[in-house]
Amino acid sequence: MDDTQRRVDAIRKDRSELENHIIDEYSAGKITRREFVRRGTVVGMSIPLVSFLAAACGGGGSGETTGGGTSTSPTATSAVQSGGNIRVALIQPSTEPNPLIVKDEGGAGLLGSTGEFLSFSNAKLELEPRLAESWSPNADGTEWTFKIRQGVTFHSGATLTANDVKTTFESLVDPKNASNALSALGGVLSPGNTEAPDDATVVFHLDAANGNFPTLVSSANYNAIIIPADLDPADWGKTFDGTGPFRMESFTPKVGAKFVRYDGYWGEKANPDGFELKFYDEEGPMIVAFQGDEVDFVEHFSVSGGQALLSDPNAQVIAVKASTHRQIHMRTDKDPFTDKRVRQAVALSLDRNAMVDGLWDGKADLGNDSPFAPAYPSTDTSVPQRQQNIDQAKQLLSDAGMADGFTVELQTWNGFEIPDLAQLVKQYASEIGVTVNVKIVGDDTAYYGDAVFGKSIWLDSVMGITDYGHRPVPNVFLSSVYTSKGTWNAAHFKNSQADDLIAQYIAALDLDSQRAAAKQIEELLLDETPVSIPYFYNFLSAAKPTLKNAVSAATGQFDLSKAGYTS
């Protein structure tokens, strides 16, 4: 037995059953190196430890798939000059910077500028420890214990304790606060179930077993920055009091904000002297400002609005694989979609490759009519990809007694590429004799309505297109859209098998179990097709070629602490 093996054995003795299971999976070649790193970090192993084990235990291939096209690797690091001020273009936040109510990328960017999370969900969907040094579940995944980093100070000077973490999460899950974080934590963590037994430990008692809980309290849930226990979240915008490597110097609503290096930071001090956020209402002026050398980093741009950057040699495009997608729902309880063959026929009429090329310039992954994006490690990619098949679609319609086709209204709203997608659906459906009348109802407010059944075009329409943002794990998509009691179940899909499988998936603690449940869910949804998902598109950022180490995550978070200029 060599030294390395002895060290591995010693490490494994101290690890939990779940952690050892993941190490076994990797050693047996069942998961790739990347998946091993990701899963290892999710269950609480530190990145250095995971890296050591990855090297020592061999296992699967690298599995590196992030980035693409003209992009650079989202996590590549380069040597840079120290200091400098980075100018960042950010979409205008739509609310005041209150951690409870921020609900968009602009606001998320502000929160993450000074605030820190228990962990940071990076572009590879790995969790990097931040204010939590480690975390681990109990045997059945209903309880998660987080060890809180010691010696951390807020910018105001107060010392971080477990009580700050507890208070932060209690306030996020309190229904009275109507926190935006409830979209991830609702039904997972109830008020009163977060405990701080000592200054360095926080225990979350969950409503049900949840293998992805650490992700739900990471930066992936952008409202979950840890703030001082005695600070009213509504007042956070006055001071931006956080623990991050930068502190707020000035903030002007609707204009921008400036941040400078925080010298009391617990970790490696930030490389830049600071950075400046400039708010933009629209994407166009943001792109022009980048080309006019007025900003160095565009936090997010779209393919349709940022074509100029995709071909600009002075733009370094950072592409991060994401789970952002559009859902074309078909009401399973209303004609003409009560017969699943009709739903399958519509899904089979779609030319997904053409959509990815035409709408996204290739910067998207094909969707397979389930929310399991290729970016998720738990996605079972052996499930056959649904492709356009007009003959099969016509046959299905004929079998369903609709050989002459039918007419249906598709309702959606005027935003992003959605109207173009609606027209493509109409065009493809016409090839199988289906007439889709597209009705664009106005803006998102009109489409979503009160977001409850009976008062929402989104949830009441027979057919519609809905936009879904990135989630680092598919839990919310699954529980809200595909379960019988799902509050976003626009297809009115009620299937007890799906309910059971989704519950199994959410409770699964190891990747094997998750993937086994995922495979069954994917196959079931492909068969039932309550919803068609034609693509998952990449999250795009742009940096000046001389700006290196700017990190983007698909949630709208960015990390400039190691960024700098090469010249």
Next chain:
Amino acid sequence: MGRFLLTRLGLAAITLFLLSVFVFLGANLLPGNVARRKLGNLADQSAVDQLNHQLGTDKPILVQYWNWITGLLHGDLGTSLSYQLPVSQLIGPALTNSVKLAAFAFVMVVPLAIVGGVVAALKRDRLTDRIITVGGLSLAVVPEFVTGIMLILVFGLWLGLFPVSANAPDGSDILTQLKYLFLPALTLVIVLFGYISRITRAGTIEALDADYTRTAMLKGLPRRTVVRRHVLRNSLLPTIAVIATQTGYLIGGLVVIETLFNYPGMGRLIFTAANDKDFPLLAASVLIVGIVFLVATLLADIAYSLLNPRIRYAAAE
């Protein structure tokens, strides 16, 4: 003159009151729900109801109006629903920015358009006239976002002479600020030149054809003197009215230009307030723009009456 002013001020007060009613009702008639807008499309309905209750937006509209107008009369413009800041803190900087841009644009366009209009009138039906009138009109009909984008491309990106954003860095001196404001101001000059110069031209031609001008010429006065003393004084009357009516547009209507040049002025503020259903901010912003417009109109009336005594005598009767 005093009675004239009092009459105008009285009318302005009535207009403002009606404006406040229309603005408030209009803002509240916008489709959508304040709390829903704030919490997002996917927020739970109970949370939405609770926030509406907290914000007071679930009260009857007359109660809301009464609370708003009484606050306004006490100098309280209210609190922005989106930003949870006093509305005055948001309107103050935006109004300052808008005034800066409007003033810069006026300083460039007014003399230019008046000179252009007068020259066109003096050279009526000749090549110079054609160039000024047809050229001005052609530029005026080009949508302002097209003009703005062209200027950004040429002077901002290709030649690199001017910044593509209008908001100068904090602490910039006046020259730097003017440099940043140059392209949006030039866009406005191009948009307004054709209109103002055409009005000036028409007024000048009318004055040139008037009996008093012919009499002055027949008296043997030099042409320059006739133009300065008799023609300009009368020909500028409609021009002043037109300039005054443009004030409201320049202060509160530049949504496209302010967005294009990422300039935080009143136009963008009003637009985003309407979009976010931020009633207090929207209503106060529109009211402020209304006041600016009324003041400009009042000043125009005064200038009008000074240039043409018949108007103030008629108003005083």
